[in-house]
Amino acid sequence: MDAAEFRRRGKEMVDLIADYLENIEQRPVYPDVEPGYLRSLIPEEAPEEPETYEDVVKDIERVIMPGVTHWHSPYFYAYFPTANSFPAMLADMLSGAIGCIGFSWAASPACTELETVMMDWLGKMLKLPEDFIAGTHGQGGGVIQGTASEATLVALLAARSRAVRMILASDPQRPETDITSKLVAYSSDQAHCSVERAGMIAGVRMKKIPTEQSDKYAVQGETLRRMIQEDKAAGLIPFYFCATLGTTPSCAFDHITELGPICNAEKIWMHIDAAYAGSSFICPEFRPLLNGIEFADSFNFNPHKWLLVNFDCSTMWVRKRSDLIGAFKMDPLYLKHDHQESGLVTDYRHWQIPLGRRFRSLKMWFVFRMYGLKGLQDYIRKHVELAKEFESLVRADQRFEISADVVLGLVCFRLKGSNEVNETLLKRINNGRKIHLVPCQLSGQFVLRFAVCARTTESRHIREAWRLITQLAEEVMQELPN
Secondary structure, three states: OOHHHHHHHHHHHHHHHHHHHHOHHHOOOOOOOOOOOOHHHOOOOOOOOOOOHHHHHHHHHHHHHHHOOOOOOOOEOOOOOOOOOHHHHHHHHHHHHHOOOOOOOOOOHHHHHHHHHHHHHHHHHOOOOHHHOOOOOOOOEEEEEOOHHHHHHHHHHHHHHHHHHHHHHHOOOOOHHHHHOOEEEEEEOOOOHHHHHHHHHHOOEEEEEOOOHHHOOOOOHHHHHHHHHHHHHOOOEEEEEEEEEOOOOOOOEOOHHHHHHHHHHOOOEEEEEOOOHHHHHHOOOOHHHHOOHHHOOEEEEOHHHHOOOOOOOEEEEEOOHHHHHHHHOOOOHHHOOOOOOOOOOOOHHHHOOOOOOOOOHHHHHHHHHHHHHHHHHHHHHHHHHHHHHHHHHHHOOOOEEEOOOOOOOEEEEEEOOOHHHHHHHHHHHHHHOOOEOEEEEEOOEEEEEEEOOOOOOOHHHHHHHHHHHHHHHHHHHHOOOO
């Protein structure tokens, strides 16, 4: 394919993508295929001779689309949103074309510098303390990670490194293995499973802090303080706490204004995971949910969930960048460059687990400029309004109950009755492939999650979804024994 054909095929692909997204709601939201469906549709080996572009494109509908879950359908209400916008897609095309591997400033100065500035732009939208903004007198800054899972792990590894250094500074003869064997980290029992997984990868014990429905599934300061004291009395070394703002099961918010001072007093690294909810903090009415950020050592959320920046783009800020760099810095000769010790540049390879990195900040630059802060705020508010509309429909039906506070774009609800009835209802919903939901468990109850996800979701989609849910609920309840 030469440049002339690329121009032609590129325009065709843009048309294909636009047609797909414009007509996506006509497709079943969830695929009707069995595991292994795809292998029989394509050859066992790659072709010896080149095939035509037309042949490849024909196979998109035959091979790929039957097995696609359509995350951007207005009938997709599972998990949390994954962002999608035309400006971000165009920026991703440009990123792919430039094709730099931005592990250092010298590897592509624009890749590094735009990321630093975009992270400052976004930090200012969120009204983060100046300590987290690179273009200030503070010692912090921001970096784009691939996912919130990576950010949690990076923060945990940096916290482990800092804890070991602090202890060795006062007790140089103590074996490092003795220190690491006694380290203990904490998270909510509502935290994402990636937090527990980070503990497994880092080789440290991770304790789950119990939460209660009466506390809206939020970690309480007194509970954390008691666990810390018990563990210290047992000879353990508390060093890390992952607070969650907007938990995956129910979008619960830990009380970081209580938890932060405890962590600061105990020299425990507090990381805040706001993967989903963080996007909403650009709206003044939701910014109080982030109060307490001033106590955090690191903070992360995913613009690729709810801020119209396509995957992958997970933004992370640290209060003290030297804590991150101290944990990850490696400087072989082949990566050194003239400006690295100047204090004027950032080498993001020291801020992450991989070495290589894509030019992801282009997506932020395009989206922030073409939507503006107001456009992004309007988008968030619209999704919250749609969730409130769905909540009102649920509350108006005496057969159903709301299982958790509806704060943003997630509604947790269930049929009044047994877990089995609700499991049957969800199975009927998803087997119909008209809408797609996933469950969670809250206080031992099987709960259905309804998350407003797609950029194109409107009130009519919410009402159609509710009509289908109530229709299937009626069928399920008629089948119950008297």
